Amino acid sequence: MPDEQRAQQSQSQSGEFERQPVPRGALLGFKSFIGMYAGEHCAGTELMIGPLFVAAGVSALDVVGGLVTGNALAVLSWMFLCAPIATRSRLTLYFQLEKICGRNLVTLYNLANGIMFCFLAGAMITVSATAVGVYCEFPMPGLNDLYPNSVGWVLAVLGVGSIIAIVAAYGYKTVARCANIAAPWMVLVFLAFGIIGLRQFIDASGTGASSPGDLWQIATTRIWKGGAPLEGQVKFTFWHVTFFAWFCNMAMHIGMADLSVFRFAKKSWYAVASAAGMYVGHFMAWLSASILYAYQLHLDPADTNVLPGPMAYRAAGITGLLCVIIAGWTTANPTIYRAGLAFQAILPRRSRFSVTLVTGLLATCAGLFPAIAMKLLGFVALYGLLLMPMGAVIFVDYWIIKRFNLQRYYAASNNKKFNIAAAAAWIVTLVMCLVLVQAGVIQIYFVSLPGWFLAAFIYVAVSKVYQDRIRPDAHFGSTERSK
Amino acid sequence: MMRRLARSVSVTSLVVLILPSLLFLTGSMQLSRVKYYMLIATTVWFVTATIWMGRRDD
Numbered sequence: 001m002p003d004e005q006r007a008q009q010s011q012s013q014s015g016e017f018e019r020q021p022v023p024r025g026a027l028l029g030f031k032s033f034i035g036m037y038a039g040e041h042c043a044g045t046e047l048m049i050g051p052l053f054v055a056a057g058v059s060a061l062d063v064v065g066g067l068v069t070g071n072a073l074a075v076l077s078w079m080f081l082c083a084p085i086a087t088r089s090r091l092t093l094y095f096q097l098e099k100i101c102g103r104n105l106v107t108l109y110n111l112a113n114g115i116m117f118c119f120l121a122g123a124m125i126t127v128s129a130t131a132v133g134v135y136c137e138f139p140m141p142g143l144n145d146l147y148p149n150s151v152g153w154v155l156a157v158l159g160v161g162s163i164i165a166i167v168a169a170y171g172y173k174t175v176a177r178c179a180n181i182a183a184p185w186m187v188l189v190f191l192a193f194g195i196i197g198l199r200q201f202i203d204a205s206g207t208g209a210s211s212p213g214d215l216w217q218i219a220t221t222r223i224w225k226g227g228a229p230l231e232g233q234v235k236f237t238f239w240h241v242t243f244f245a246w247f248c249n250m251a252m253h254i255g256m257a258d259l260s261v262f263r264f265a266k267k268s269w270y271a272v273a274s275a276a277g278m279y280v281g282h283f284m285a286w287l288s289a290s291i292l293y294a295y296q297l298h299l300d301p302a303d304t305n306v307l308p309g310p311m312a313y314r315a316a317g318i319t320g321l322l323c324v325i326i327a328g329w330t331t332a333n334p335t336i337y338r339a340g341l342a343f344q345a346i347l348p349r350r351s352r353f354s355v356t357l358v359t360g361l362l363a364t365c366a367g368l369f370p371a372i373a374m375k376l377l378g379f380v381a382l383y384g385l386l387l388m389p390m391g392a393v394i395f396v397d398y399w400i401i402k403r404f405n406l407q408r409y410y411a412a413s414n415n416k417k418f419n420i421a422a423a424a425a426w427i428v429t430l431v432m433c434l435v436l437v438q439a440g441v442i443q444i445y446f447v448s449l450p451g452w453f454l455a456a457f458i459y460v461a462v463s464k465v466y467q468d469r470i471r472p473d474a475h476f477g478s479t480e481r482s483k
Numbered sequence: 484m485m486r487r488l489a490r491s492v493s494v495t496s497l498v499v500l501i502l503p504s505l506l507f508l509t510g511s512m513q514l515s516r517v518k519y520y521m522l523i524a525t526t527v528w529f530v531t532a533t534i535w536m537g538r539r540d541d
Contacts, residue, residue: 181533181536185532189521191501191504192500192521195501195505196508316504317521319525
């Protein structure tokens with residue numbers, strides 16, 4: 001039996017289908033996607049993002065309106081950009097990219113992806129470590145701290161991070177099962193945070209609340225008051241919240257990482273299930289977490305520290321602390337595992353155990369620096385920006401490129417290991433977007449929108465030159481389109 | 484039978500987890516009691532859900 005055939009048979013047996021289209025018999029129903037998205041998007045980082053909205057001086061109307069709009073745009077991006085390609089090609093992101101870009105460029109993409117996953121996992125470790133500080137009472141980092149500020153903090157992060165790294169390396173499946181069990185509980189604890197915080201504000205206002213109008217009054221005048229942001233923070237408007245909610249999972253929808261998920265969907269409209277994650281995790285959980293922080297500011301306006309541990313403990317006691325630890329732990333674990341897989345693709349001779357362990361320790365080192373968690377809004381936007389151009393390349397390659405008489409899956413068709421057109425689309429778009437952000441022309445929260453069109457244009461333009469130069473006699477359009 | 488019982492108890496524990504916070508919102512319960520019931524519900528959830536959730540034959 002040839003090697004390729006043997007590999008495909010082995011993948012079929014494991015149910016992964018990493019290098020072949022998912023067969024009809026392995027497709028999943030709609031319910032599978034609802035559960036997966038609702039659980040995955042209620043994570044430790046939600047406890048940082050909600051408070052950072054309050055620190056950014058957002059008003060009630062802007063945060064509610066922005067989250068409704070931005071989350072809807074995110075769901076539409078999954079439905080109309082990612083899922084239609086996933087359910088037609090039924091390939092993983094990496095295999096699809098390899099066919100377009102070639103193995104060497106995908107290796108570079110894996111490296112970038114792995115590094116960003118490490119930083120993200122570091123932020124989750126930071127969140128979990130704040131829970132340790134509630135009992136150990138060491139100085140914890142402030143809102144504008146970039147570096148670790150106490151020996152206690154360093155030891156807490158090293159302790160939490162090492163445990164997470166070892167568990168990720170040893171027992172990924174066990175923690176994945178724990179995450180599934182914790183998910184419904186965690187969603188309800190997040191909801192309880194919001195309900196308890198709301199009552200605390202009602203008590204603090206002394207006016208009572210007998211109608212929805214009274215609650216909205218408290219929301220606008222005491223919780224999300226608007227006005228100037230806290231020192232060192234960017235002012236957030238309706239548009240900031242909308243674009244942040246839309247782009248915070250940009251790597252997954254517009255960046256096409258969830259091709260690997262929706263290749264198992266029977267229909268592309270199953271992507272509407274992402275709404276469960278968006279409106280539970282990125283609406284309810286963010287608002288609940290921001291209520292906790294606003295209450296902390298109400299009690300002591302000088303206490304601007306965004307520390308999920310103490311905030312959750314004040315609202316829900318030990319259950320709140322457990323929620324912070326488990327939310328950080330269960331989401332850092334798969335993130336470290338994914339980063340390990342990305343690095344292992346670059347170092348295939350190393351064992352998955354050693355790569356995951358080293359990745360976890362790298363994430364722990366990142367978690368020592370509170371700057372990543374405290375600047376999470378900007379970091380998440382950067383993460384989306386970094387992976388977005390490859391999403392544009394996949395979209396153009398699948399739907400548009402043949403209209404220009406160019407070849408789809410160029411690297412696979414021509415046995416190339418590095419597609420210059422895709423590399424140019426990625427690198428030039430990134431450089432131009434970052435230059436625009438540095439020059440103050442546009443903020444990082446918005447730059448990915450024009451960046452997507454730029455990446456699409458560069459990919460087509462360079463492909464036109466590149467493919468014509470390599471194969472000047474080829475006439476792909478007529479033959480390919482007739483298939 | 485055991486799994487069915489565990490499932491019923493764990494679903495009930497989720498109700499007990501959220502109900503005290505709603506009672507706190509309406510002013511019918513003190514926060515200290517809310518935290519107490521939430522901790523009990525949490526313990527019951529993790530013990531009982533482990534019996535039936537995520538098993539291979541589910």
